[in-house]
Amino acid sequence: MTAYGYVGWALVLASLGACCSARYTDNWRIKLGTAAAVVVAAFAIQLDRVPLIGFVASVQSEPSVAMILILGSHGARSLWPHRLTQPDTGPLHLCIFLLGSAMYPSALGIGYIDLYAAGYHPYAAIGMLPLAFLLSWFAGTRLLAFWVALAVLAQGYSVGESDNAFDYLIDPIIFVYACWRAAAYAWRRYDGAR
Amino acid sequence: MVRLIGARSRRARGVVAVAALLILASPPLIATVHSYDAAPGYQVKDAGAERDLGEVDGRPEAAPIWEDHAIDPRGRAMVHSATLTELPQGGVQAFWYGGSREGARDVGIYTARLLPNERSWTLPREVMTRPRLSEELGRYIKKLGNPVAFLDASGQVWLFFVSVSVGGWSGSAINAMVSQDGGETFGPAKRLVTSPAFNVSTLVRGRPVQMRDGSITLPVYHEFLGKFAELLRLDPDGVVLEKKRLTLGRRHIQPVLVPEDAETANVFLRYAGETDKRIHYVSTDDAGREFTAPRGSNLPNPDSAIDAVRVAGHALLMVYNHSEVARHILALAVSEGDPGHWTRIHDLEHAEAGTGQLFSYPSILRDQAGRTHVVYTHNRTYIKHVMFNDAWLADARRSALSPP
Numbered sequence: 001m002t003a004y005g006y007v008g009w010a011l012v013l014a015s016l017g018a019c020c021s022a023r024y025t026d027n028w029r030i031k032l033g034t035a036a037a038v039v040v041a042a043f044a045i046q047l048d049r050v051p052l053i054g055f056v057a058s059v060q061s062e063p064s065v066a067m068i069l070i071l072g073s074h075g076a077r078s079l080w081p082h083r084l085t086q087p088d089t090g091p092l093h094l095c096i097f098l099l100g101s102a103m104y105p106s107a108l109g110i111g112y113i114d115l116y117a118a119g120y121h122p123y124a125a126i127g128m129l130p131l132a133f134l135l136s137w138f139a140g141t142r143l144l145a146f147w148v149a150l151a152v153l154a155q156g157y158s159v160g161e162s163d164n165a166f167d168y169l170i171d172p173i174i175f176v177y178a179c180w181r182a183a184a185y186a187w188r189r190y191d192g193a194r
Numbered sequence: 195m196v197r198l199i200g201a202r203s204r205r206a207r208g209v210v211a212v213a214a215l216l217i218l219a220s221p222p223l224i225a226t227v228h229s230y231d232a233a234p235g236y237q238v239k240d241a242g243a244e245r246d247l248g249e250v251d252g253r254p255e256a257a258p259i260w261e262d263h264a265i266d267p268r269g270r271a272m273v274h275s276a277t278l279t280e281l282p283q284g285g286v287q288a289f290w291y292g293g294s295r296e297g298a299r300d301v302g303i304y305t306a307r308l309l310p311n312e313r314s315w316t317l318p319r320e321v322m323t324r325p326r327l328s329e330e331l332g333r334y335i336k337k338l339g340n341p342v343a344f345l346d347a348s349g350q351v352w353l354f355f356v357s358v359s360v361g362g363w364s365g366s367a368i369n370a371m372v373s374q375d376g377g378e379t380f381g382p383a384k385r386l387v388t389s390p391a392f393n394v395s396t397l398v399r400g401r402p403v404q405m406r407d408g409s410i411t412l413p414v415y416h417e418f419l420g421k422f423a424e425l426l427r428l429d430p431d432g433v434v435l436e437k438k439r440l441t442l443g444r445r446h447i448q449p450v451l452v453p454e455d456a457e458t459a460n461v462f463l464r465y466a467g468e469t470d471k472r473i474h475y476v477s478t479d480d481a482g483r484e485f486t487a488p489r490g491s492n493l494p495n496p497d498s499a500i501d502a503v504r505v506a507g508h509a510l511l512m513v514y515n516h517s518e519v520a521r522h523i524l525a526l527a528v529s530e531g532d533p534g535h536w537t538r539i540h541d542l543e544h545a546e547a548g549t550g551q552l553f554s555y556p557s558i559l560r561d562q563a564g565r566t567h568v569v570y571t572h573n574r575t576y577i578k579h580v581m582f583n584d585a586w587l588a589d590a591r592r593s594a595l596s597p598p
Contacts, residue, residue: 001332049325050334058334058359061385061393107390109420109442116390117437129216142211149215162387163434172391 001054004159005062009053010039012063015075022078031079062160064171065151066096069143087143090185093178095144100175103166119166125152128165233481234407236453237347238504258586259565261313265306265577268318272296273304275499276569276577277401278559279343279351282376284310286561288569289321289341289353290577297337297362299324303355305377308567308579315579321380327357327369330382334359339366343377344402346410348430351377354398354412357385364418365394370432384432394418399448399499401557402428406456409435411482413449413461421466423449425482440476441488443467452502452510457481460533462502462512463488465495471518473500475533491534493527494518501558505566506584512536513556513568522546524553524570528591539587539594542568542580 017038021031042053070089077084107116118124132148135141151168154160160168170178267273270292277289286308293301303322306315328335341355351373356366368388371380388396395418402412405427412426421444427436440449445467453459459482463474472490493514498521500514508531516525516538524543527536545551556570565583572578 005332048328048334050328051332054328054333057332059392061333061387104391108418109416109422112439112442114437114439117439120434120436132216146211146215153215158433161385164387164390166390167387170390 001057001062002160004154005057005161006043006053008063008068008160009042009056011068011075012071013038013042013053015071015078018075018078019071022081028079035075035079060171060173062162062167062171064174065147065154065168066092066170067174069147069150070174070177073143088141089143089181091141092143092147093181093185095147096170096175096178097182099166100170100172100178103170104172104175116164116166119164125155125165128152233483234405234409235456235481236411236459237404237406238453238455256585258589259581259583260586261581263308263315263579263581264572265315265569265579266318267292267576268304270294270304272298272301272574273577274571274574275340275399275555276571277340277342277557278567278569279377279401280345280559280561281307281351282345282349284562285312286559286567287343287351287377288315288557288577288579289343289355290569290571291338291341291355292318296574297339297358299337301338303338303341303353307377321353322355322371322383324357327383331369331385336360339363340397340399342398342401342412344410346402346430347404347408349376350374350430351380352402352410353380354402356397360392361394363397366397367393368396368398368412368414370428372432386426386428386432386434388414388426388434388437389416391418396424397447399555400450400501401559403451403453403459411451413451415447415449417447417466420444421447423447423461423463423476425449425451425461438482438485440485445470446474446488448499450500450502452504454504454508460510461485462491462500462533464497464499466497471495471497473512473514477533489534491536493536493538496520499555501556501568503558503560503566505560505587507531511558511566511587513542513558513570515554516541517547520547521552521554522549524556526568526590528587528594537591537594540590542570543572 014035017035018031021034043051045052103115106114128148132145135145154168155165271294273290273292279287281287289305291301292304302320304318305321306318308315324335336358339356344352353371358365368386369383371383373380387393395416396414398414400413402410409427409429414426415423423440423446425438446463447466448464450462458479460475460477465474473493473495474488474490476485476488478485496515496517496519498515502510502512505511510529512527515521516523522545525538526540527538529536543553554571559567568580569577
């Protein structure tokens with residue numbers, strides 16, 4: 001695992017720790033302490049000479065930028081709910097859902113076109129650069145723009161284990177989460193229209 | 195910077211921040227695009243390409259040579275999936291995995307060498323263990339499998355092998371290690387990320403091919419939901435540059451890439467389907483930009499590993515199991531230019547069907563001296579090595595072609 005993976009998982013686990021403790025307390029010090037304890041436990045406790053985080057990484061190697069952004073924003077708002085406003089994550093969930101729905105089946109062998117293979121090509125990242133800029137300029141969705149720009153940056157400097165831009169954009173765990181959020185959103189729309 | 199350019203609104207600040215990220219991202223992208231070559235062409239070694247079988251420098255080689263050796267399994271109950279590579283200093287090196295049983299926690303990757311002018315293999319030693327890989331990758335590793343070794347144009351010896359963290363072999367990922375001292379010691383393992391779905395189900399078996407721009411093309415395959423073959427192109431540092439799908443469905447695994455010249459190559463495929471139990475192949479004549487659809491050859495395949503090498507002129511030599519149902523016959527076949535048509539010339543092993551004898555997972559290599567080496571699993575108890583020269587091969591071909 002690379003430094004990106006370690007830092008990414010530390011942020012994700014800290015956010016999960018903060019979110020869980022926020023159910024039981026409003027004290028930000030306790031929440032921060034819980035987040036730190038979760039991270040220390042994941043990295044310090046070893047089974048068969050492998051830290052607990054190694055078992056997480058044996059399934060999902062490194063977290064994507066999307067996972068870090070989404071869980072990180074949840075964690076930060078859990079810690080300081082009055083200081084931070086909730087970003088609109090709907091468009092990001094929708095993009096993850098659409099990208100994952102097209103990419104995972106094709107990568108697993110459905111059809112000759114392997115969308116994932118395009119992520120190794122430098123032109124894929126070059127195509128994403130103006131996309132990120134347009135998103136931030138016209139659509140005003142800064143979260144989406146940061147998502148794309150950070151992923152391109154991470155791939156460009158090879159900070160993670162993967163050489164594929166799509167691995168920095170999304171991962172299967174955040175794709176499942178986005179599917180659930182998309183389904184919940186659709187159900188709310190359907191229920192509201194009834 | 196935001197104050198400097200006077201961006202005060204939230205949107206303007208966001209735009210400035212994103213623009214800054216994009217500017218930061220540009221240099222490595224520009225460098226990558228600058229050095230990117232979509233199809234650099236195969237670097238084909240002169241393996242006696244311009245002479246006929248049985249000739250050395252235009253003259254018939256003196257006498258047929260045939261040798262076989264058993265490589266000491268060092269007390270391992272099970273050994274399997276051997277691969278061969280040449281060494282920069284001459285000689286050949288074999289790698290395989292061995293342990294108490296396939297998939298056991300004590301399975302490691304072993305290696306032994308046959309040095310120039312030596313008649314026997316060195317004692318095997320372990321080059322990779324499950325705990326070592328776990329430590330180097332910082333994650334849990336359940337088992338190790340298929341190694342593939344390769345000597346690149348710069349003299350580095352590459353060792354690719356699969357590892358599994360969760361599930362069976364279909365949950366495999368590929369790891370790569372590089373030796374700068376001719377296969378003596380290897381640097382830390384690097385995991386290749388080749389699939390977006392938890393990076394599972396990409397395996398190796400076929401030897402890589404050197405490309406003219408210094409990159410290497412590694413044949414790989416999937417066997418999770420589909421069973422299909424792909425090619426990965428890696429730069430000299432092991433960065434994945436490109437992935438190309440060769441087949442579809444659940445029928446073709448373990449591709450073997452055999453280039454003929456810079457633009458032309460064939461990829462032979464183990465058939466893992468139910469209906470057409472023959473060795474299949476796809477071809478390219480534009481250095482891998484496009485491949486034909488899979489076609490069947492005249493050689494049977496009982497869903498078992500194969501290997502092939504170019505020997506002389508356009509002749510190809512294949513080692514394979516000559517049966518549609520079992521692995522009890524391991525044979526050599528020659529093709530004289532048509533990758534779909536082969537002549538069986540010799541049986542390396544021939545046991546009666548139903549006796550439980552298994553001869554499998556061959557690896558074939560032609561060395562600088564023009565001699566051909568084959569290693570394969572002998573009943574999963576030891577790795578057998580066979581070496582012969584072109585004179586022997588020419589004799590075997592003549593015998594096979596002449597009427598009884």
